[in-house]
Amino acid sequence: xxxxxxxxxxxxxxxxxxxxxxxxxxEAADVVAAEDTRRLRRLTQALEVTPRGRIVSYFEGNExxxxxxxxxxxxxxxxxxxxxxxxxxxxxxxxxxxxxxxVERGVGVTAVPGPSxxxxxxxxxxxPVDRFCFEGFLPRKAGERRTRLREAADExxxxxxxxxxxxxxxxxxxxxxxxxxxxxxxVCRELTKTYEEVRRGPLDExxxxxxxxVRGEITVVVGGASEGSGEELDAAELARRVAVRxxxxxxxxEAIAAVAQQVNVPKREVFDAxxxxxxxxxx
Numbered sequence: 001x002x003x004x005x006x007x008x009x010x011x012x013x014x015x016x017x018x019x020x021x022x023x024x025x026x027e028a029a030d031v032v033a034a035e036d037t038r039r040l041r042r043l044t045q046a047l048e049v050t051p052r053g054r055i056v057s058y059f060e061g062n063e064x065x066x067x068x069x070x071x072x073x074x075x076x077x078x079x080x081x082x083x084x085x086x087x088x089x090x091x092x093x094x095x096x097x098x099x100x101x102x103v104e105r106g107v108g109v110t111a112v113p114g115p116s117x118x119x120x121x122x123x124x125x126x127x128p129v130d131r132f133c134f135e136g137f138l139p140r141k142a143g144e145r146r147t148r149l150r151e152a153a154d155e156x157x158x159x160x161x162x163x164x165x166x167x168x169x170x171x172x173x174x175x176x177x178x179x180x181x182x183x184x185x186x187v188c189r190e191l192t193k194t195y196e197e198v199r200r201g202p203l204d205e206x207x208x209x210x211x212x213x214v215r216g217e218i219t220v221v222v223g224g225a226s227e228g229s230g231e232e233l234d235a236a237e238l239a240r241r242v243a244v245r246x247x248x249x250x251x252x253x254e255a256i257a258a259v260a261q262q263v264n265v266p267k268r269e270v271f272d273a274x275x276x277x278x279x280x281x282x283x
Contacts, residue, residue, distance in 0.1 A: 003030070003078040005102045007095060009114015012086040012217070013192030015046045017115045023049045025112055029081035031073055033058035033066070035094055039085050058082065063094045071101040086217075087116050092136045092162055117191055118160050121219035124198050125158075125186035128223070132158040138171060143249070145171065149178045150248045153241075154262055156224040165189075165214045172207035175222060178244050179203060180237075184223040190216040233263055238270050239277035 006025055011017045026032065026044060030053045034040035037057050044051060058066050070080055082089045082098060088111070089095030102109050122129045133155055138145045152159055163171050168187070175183070181204030189197045195216065199209055203222070238259060245255035256274060260267040 001077050002105070002107045003074045003076070003080060005074055005098065005107055005109045006079065006081045006112060007089045007099070007109070008081055008083050008112040009088045009116065010043060010083050010086055011192070012115045012117050012120065013190065013196070015043070017192060018043070018047060019112055019114050021112050022114065023047045025081050026051050028079065029053045030078040031056060031070065031080045033070055033080060033082045033098070035059045035084040040083060043083075053079075053081075058094055058098070060094060063097055067097045067101050070098055071105060071107075074102055074107045075105055087118075088114060091116065091118065091134075115192070117162070117188075117217070117219050120191050121186070121188040121221050122158065122160060124188060124191075125221035126200055127158050127184060127186060127221055129158060131156075131224075132160060134160045137162045137164075140167070142170075142174075146174055146178065146244075146248045149174055150245060153178050153244070154225050156226075158224050159222040161220045161222070163218045163220055165216060165218055168214050168218055168220075169207055169210040171220070172203055172210055175220075176203035176207055177240075179222065179225070183225075186221045187214075188219040188221065189214060191219065193217075233265075235273035235276055238263070238265075238273035242270060242274050243277075 006029065008022050008025055009019065010022070026047070026049050029051065032040065032051050032053055032055045034055060035058060037055055040055065056066065074080055082095055084093035084095065087093065090099060099109055118134050122132055135152065138148055138161060182202045185203050185206055186198055186200045187206055187210070199206060241259045242252065242255045245258060246252055250258070252274070256267055256270045260270045
C-alpha cells in the first residue's frame, strides 16, 4: 500500500493563522519534510505539538536529491508532510518535484489549505481580483528582468510578484518604464505581521517611496493593462513602448511591428513616432 503526500500551508506571519489541522498532521506524519528545520521547530513549539515522525530538510539546495528518498518512503506506505517556511509548498517554494514524483508513482496527494501571500496581497490591494496571474520572483539579472516584464506588459489580468526588499526600488522603476508610470499597483509588506503595510498608487510614486528603503517580506500587485485603442496613445508613448522593447533586446523593426499590432495602429505611425523622438533627442 502506498502512502500519502500532504502539502501543508504554514502562517506567513501571524502563527495564529495556522489551520487547526496542521497540528494534527504534524503529530501524525511518518516523515516531516521542512524547508528549514529550525523554523519548523519554532512553529511546533508555538503550536505546542511534538512530531512523532522523522524530520528531514527539504530545500532548494537538496530538493532534487531528497525527492527520490521521500518518493521511496511514500511508495512504502509512509505519510509524508511537506511544509515550507511560509505559505503553501510549491508556490515559489520547494514542492513541485515531490508532487510530480508522487503523481508519477500513483501516490495520493492532498493538502492542508493555509495562508497564502499571493491571495492575501490580492485581497487587500484594491485592484481587480476576478482574473490574476502569479509571476513569482523576477530574475535577478537586469536584462532578464526587463525581458520578463516586457512579456507581461500587455497582460490584462492583475499581476502578482514576489520581490526582495533590496531590489524593490529597481524593480518598480523598471515596471514603470515597461508598464507605464501611471499603472496602478500595491506594495504589500510584512503581511499579517506586526508592521504590516500596504502602499497603493501609481508605479512611479511607489518607486519614489521605495527609494527611501524598505524592509521585510514583499509582495507586489500590479493592475493589468487596460484595453485601449491607438488613438488614445500619443507619439511619445508609442516611441516609449518601442524603446522598452529595444532595451530588452528586440530589433527596432520587430519592436515597431509589435507595438503597432498591440495598439492597432499602422506600423508607419509607430515608425514616425520613433523618428520624431530620435530627432527630439538630437535637438
